[in-house]
Amino acid sequence: MRLIATYNDDYFKEIEKIITSGSSFPYEYYNIRFETFDGSTYSSYNRKHQLKYTLIDTSTINNKHAMSRFIHNLYYKQSEPEIRSKISHEFRELTEKFSKDMYDVYSMNKSDSEYQLELDVQNNSDFSEDITAVKNGVRLCDAGKGEQVILSVIANNDGESKGETVLLIEEPENHLSHNNMQVLIQLLENTIGVNQTIIATHNSMIATRLDVSKILMLSKSNDKIQKLENISSETANYFKKAPNNAFLEFVLANKVILIEGDAEYILMEKFFEILSGHKPFEEGISIISCNGKSFKRYLEVAKKLNKKVVVITDNDSDLRHNQNYVSVSENYRDYISDFCKVYCDLIEQNYTFELSIYNNNSELLESRFKNNHMTKGLLSYMLNNKAEFALKLLVLLKEDNGTNFQIPNYIKEAVKWIRD
Known part of the structure; x- marks a missing residue:
């Protein structure tokens, strides 16, 4: 509307x-x-x-209508028509008898008021309105909020809706464990009985598993609604299948530094702070770690959104003997633009992050970290224990803010470009 x-x-x-x-x-x-x-x-x-809609707001979930609908559907699926007729008749007789008995007891102590109380049995023909469902000994009204979120979707996914119906769901990720999130996603993928489902979410799994090409992105940093409707099916499928992707963080950030590996992620924020005097988030910059093979997937999205992104990667010159080797500049030729740059160490022997760090700071690192247990030397230890060493180096950088530490030039250039 x-x-x-x-x-x-x-x-x-x-x-x-x-x-x-x-x-x-x-x-x-x-x-x-x-x-x-x-x-x-x-x-x-x-x-x-005839715009009909159902709202499921998980921040204030207490949807009695959805619960009643779920129980009603359950009752009708588990009983035959003749059984339901018999139950309704006996239930009406039972409640009428109870009403008469209650009235007799109440009359023994009634006040002088012209009004008397009795049980309302006028609308008790539908037995399903007065029953509940129990799972593992717990009534649905007492179930956890996550269970109620899923039941609300099930109740509105019965295929019996008539007219043009819109299902509105506010942050379905609330109250859900990882496994229940996947249950919910499967329910949403198979939604029937509605013409359109509109979901508001801050969760990357919800956003990507339901097809990124259908996303409408709203961000306070951009006054326009952004779409990815023309994204390639390969990239859409990548984000649909990729575990622990940071898709929403990527598209909602003002600028992004893409890196690969745990060691780079552990140290990059401190490198940025040493070089700029600020935390990355203070300048609207997000640091996202992903497998080097997925850089192009993120860069395709960045290209559609004109988002400023810098990739910091290894030069992989140790792989030159491989017949499938492609240089960094050639590999990202289709993505490099005014909005995207790729930086790597230009010194060929520094083919990976740890070698760049070591060769720029060998004396400092040897004096601080080498010990007798490193039988193959400090550099071998760094290459075989990347994340562990990165944590140790981070402690050193925090002690003196990197006063005697030399950050590799390609990282300096990348940080300078993304901040401009």
């Missing part, structure tokens, strides 16, 4: 006078119009589109 508010030209002078006088806003002089997605007028008098 679109809400359009426009002032009435016939009252322009009155509106101008009220606004310039500083009085309250003259909304009485404005016309309100609703339109549907195709631009047609929508009103209570002409409902060409």
